[in-house]
Amino acid sequence: MQQPQQPVLRDIVLVGGGHTHVGVLKRFAMRPEPGVRLTLICRDTHTPYSGMLPGYVAGHYRYDEVHIDLRRLAEYAGARFFGDEVVGIDHDARQVLCRTRPPVPYDQMSINIGSTPRVDSVNGAGDHAVPVKPIHRFNDRWQTLLERVKHHAGRTRVAVVGGGAGGVELLLAMQYRLSRELVALERDPGELTFALFTRGERILPTHNARVRAHFLSTLARRRVEVHTATDIVDVAGGRLQGADGTWHAADEIVWVTDAGGAAWLRDTRLALDDDGFIRVGDTLQSLSDPRVFAAGDIASQVNHPREKAGVFAVRQGRPLADNLRAAVTGRPLKPYRPQAKWLALISTGDRHAVASRGGLCLAGDWVWRWKDWIDQRFMAKFNDLPPMEGDALKATRTSRVALDEEENAQAISAIAMRCGGCGAKVGASVLSRALSTLRPVDRDEVLVGLHAPDDAAVVRVPPGKAMVHTVDFFRAFIDDPYVFGKVAANHALGDIFAMGAEAQTATAVATVPQGLEAKVEDTVFQMMSGALEVLNAADCALVGGHTGEGMELALGFAVNGLIDADGDGALSDSVLTKGGLRPGQVLILTKPIGTGTLFAAHARLGARGRWIDAALESMCQSSRRAAACLREHDATACTDLTGFGLLGHLVEMTRPSEVDAELDLAALPLLEGAEETIAAGILSSLQPANVRLRRAIRDQAAWVEHPRYPLLFDPQTAGGLLASVPAEHAAACLEALHALGYARAAVIGRVLEPGEALEPIHLRDGNLRE
Incomplete structure (x- = not known):
């Protein structure tokens, strides 16, 4: 009889796939923490590296070269990947609330979702401007613009709102790419006009005068209109208006300014700054809830304010991973102090870049090659995943997680030699709590069903019907129990539908890895929630089931269906x-x-x-x-x-x-x-x-x-x-x-x-x- 693996004792939930969290995943991949499970919740499977986005827009990189595959990285790290969008936090229940799936429990959580352009703060911008974030939406619009310019001759006016490094770099990349597309088609690049708008008195306000002068010269040489001290107050179809009342024509408007925190954060207990960013201390913990960490653009480190730059998010990966590890193992957390000066490498679209740090300004094609080397090396850390060796493969059975007395007893039980037979069933209280909120669809034929305290279901066969029976069962092939439940239910129902029958009732059988009761309960709840969504949509009543312990998560269903039959029991032609x-x-x-x-x-x-x-x-x-x-x-x-x-x-x-x-x-x-x-x-x-x-x-x-x-x-x-x-x-x-x-x-x-x-x-x- 095999001994079970180390049970899950604590859950770290990572919300968002930003630059800091990919670093956390990589560090836990290289040194797993026994008893600790990571779950990454992110709407997008592929997260872009912001440093290479302008190069992608300019056409120097392919899509996969500038995106980190989060699902693959999570698999490498032994973490669960849940493809969904977080919309809230239940601090009392310690649950992350998601848009389309059941809440996800956490012991410690971290938020790394970046900033959100506040286009709604300007009249019409939400309807007519394209925010650069979230990047997947910008990319869709960018691809549409590319195709429109290539296939429809005529003047195209592009406006970028935002005079920081991000706005200037993106504008120059777009101009370079679109101009080259027109030249390739033997058309005049003069069909394109570009304009940059910023409310500030100068562009690139956080960089030195030499850097600003270099970019002003570049913009002028490339005939880009620069409108400084121009606060955009209104946006309409094909134009935008400054505070002085002047309207400016624009066929495409890209918004790279006025970023703030996600709107859902306002409904949490988290302390936020005036822009909606999460206020954190030196250990990257929220000032209002020490179980919640934050990093990257979404975090505002109150003792060390810095501008929003990717370099800080990248460098927070190690201290965040170390402090999350310390938090779940009961060890002291360490403060993190970001550097006061940092190197910025800003490209001009045409394989030319400028290095900026303090009073330093270096420019040239060689700077772009230097930037390219740095960026490619960074991406290789997360896309070229080496095989695990040595200690990384040896997750010891001894966990450092600090447990209370009851949890410790459950953990000892979970790793002890387990009984077979009925001793391998999941405990009645755990199962009843997991299933208590599930609401199977009602069918008149179900006389005794899921929530009746009886030994079996009782189901009536309607007159003129014959029964169709099928059964399917398999172990999990993905680490998301909710999605696995949906797939398992769909798989089991397939035989019923293929025969032309309607699904009537289903009985579930599942095996769940042993562990702390709270973890087992949530796994059953997540899995059966997904399955029940599918069963209810098929008007199939879940009437009972059996759940036992096993080495791996598995789920199956015995499904009954109904099909037309005559009074003598002969099947109809519809079968x-x-x-x-x-x-x-x-x-x-x-x-x-x-x-x-x-x-x-x-x-x-x-x-x-x-x-x-x-x-x-x-x-x-x-x-x-x-x-x-x-x-x-x-x-x-x-x-x-x-x-x-x-x-x-x-x-x-x-x-x-x-x-x-x-x-x-x-x-x-x-x-x-x-x-x-x-x-x-x-x-x-x-x-x-x-x-x-x-x-x-x-x-x-x-x-x-x-x-x-x-x-x-x-x-x-x-x-x-x-x-x-x-x-x-x-x-x-x-x-x-x-x-x-x-x-x-x-x-x-x-x-x-x-x-x-x-x-x-x-x-x-x-x-x-x-």
């Missing part, structure tokens, strides 16, 4: 089985494939975070409406894609139908990144078993080298529906599926008359000339 394929029909797949290889790659740090985001979004999409749509378009056979992969499930359909089938490899809808991970040789552990079905492919040897061939065997989790539809209904069916949100639904093949050969599956590549 879809695997044996209903008919020659001449087309094969429709409602979701893209590739989950097996992608999550195998994720476990090896070989997948980009956005690939995993897209895969999870697909897996969380219910197949309920897709199944109804397929029936409306006269589908005669259907199955859901799961562990056997596309080929395995198609073979299961051809055998009872006594037909052959043809698949078009070029037509297969694939999840983003699946081809890349397959090409890298990263396969699911179930793939070898699925590959045994290759004997069902006619001329199999001719297709082995095709880049999409391995994806035929890729096991799917919560995959789409594979159905046969009359060819004359295919176009209308696809149009309806797309309208319902199944954007990647596609015709992937056709049903053939049975051939003389034993192999029922024919392959083709529609992109190749036949």
Whole structure:
């Protein structure tokens, strides 16, 4: 019997993926703290490095070169990544409140969300100006502007509001890139005009006179209008107004000024300064709540005020990580004093930069190369993740976390030899607290359900209905129990929908790693909250379940469904089985494939975070409406894609139908990144078993080298529906599926008359000339 790993004793929750928090993750990755779990909550999976943003806008770097993959970094650090937006704090319950998921408990938390441009402080700016933060929104607008300039001739007037280093650097980068695009198209760069507006008497007010003079000269040489002492008070479509009443024309307005703290912070107990930033002491703890830390632009270090600059956020990574570690282990925290002077490297867009520090001013192309070297080295720390060696892999069983008497008893119990049988159940009080707030959907047929104190559920079968039963169970493949619960429920419901049935009731079975009662309770609550959202949306009543201890988190459901039947119990024609394929029909797949290889790659740090985001979004999409749509378009056979992969499930359909089938490899809808991970040789552990079905492919040897061939065997989790539809209904069916949100639904093949050969599956590549 294996001894369990060190249980979770304390939770550190990191809110935001700023420069400081990536440093914290890296330090905990290199030296884990036994018993301490990190959770990163961030709306965006890829966080930009602000120092390289102008270079990205100027076209010197690709998107991935200037972004840190937070999901991948969190996986490397052994931290959980929750893709959501924080909207509040419950200080009494010690919970972080999120926009779309249940609250997340913390023992210590840290906030590193950057600043928020206050466009709403100026009339019309919120509607007509583009704030540079959040950067993902700015990037979307920037890409739109790029395309508009390239494809539509005519004058474009760009205005940047903000005369600090950020505004000047961004304007010059935009001008450089857009001008080069026009030159490449043999058009006149004079179509573009740029203007800079600042309420201050001078640009770059925190830099020395020589630096300002250099940039004023650069702006003049590049024919940029500079409006100093111009306070913008109104913004409208195509123009902006200064305090003196003068209107200035502008087709695109970028806002790089008036930053403040996020609005939700005002509703917390945290002490804020006049601009809404969190006031912190020398240990980076909030002055009003020592369990809350803050760093980067969102923090205002009261004893050492500094301007908002990325250099401070980067350098706070180490002291913040050390103090968070000290806070959860009961050791003294150490003060941090930021440097009084710092080096700023400001680019001019054209691979030229200026170095500014105190009275120093150095300029030249070599400064840009120096800046590029520094930036590339910084990014390599977080994107080129080395394999763990030595002590980093040896999380000792002895934890330094300070526990009270009750917690210590629970921790000793959690790491002791555990009982089997009913002794391995999760405690009744823990389970009842976790499930007490869950509200399953009501169904008239449920006579005894989840919250009734009985040994089993009692469910009535309505007249004219027959029961459909299915069961699915698997261990967690991601570290977010809420999302895992949603995927597990969708996966279990897939069999019901594929047969044309409606889901009626579900019984859950779960295993949860042992640990402190509060941690186990939250895991069950998070997981079942996600599952219940899916079940309730499907009008499926959760009527009971069983939760036991296990080494890994796992969840499954036994689901009952209802399907039409006559008085003698015979099924109606609306039932879809695997044996209903008919020659001449087309094969429709409602979701893209590739989950097996992608999550195998994720476990090896070989997948980009956005690939995993897209895969999870697909897996969380219910197949309920897709199944109804397929029936409306006269589908005669259907199955859901799961562990056997596309080929395995198609073979299961051809055998009872006594037909052959043809698949078009070029037509297969694939999840983003699946081809890349397959090409890298990263396969699911179930793939070898699925590959045994290759004997069902006619001329199999001719297709082995095709880049999409391995994806035929890729096991799917919560995959789409594979159905046969009359060819004359295919176009209308696809149009309806797309309208319902199944954007990647596609015709992937056709049903053939049975051939003389034993192999029922024919392959083709529609992109190749036949």
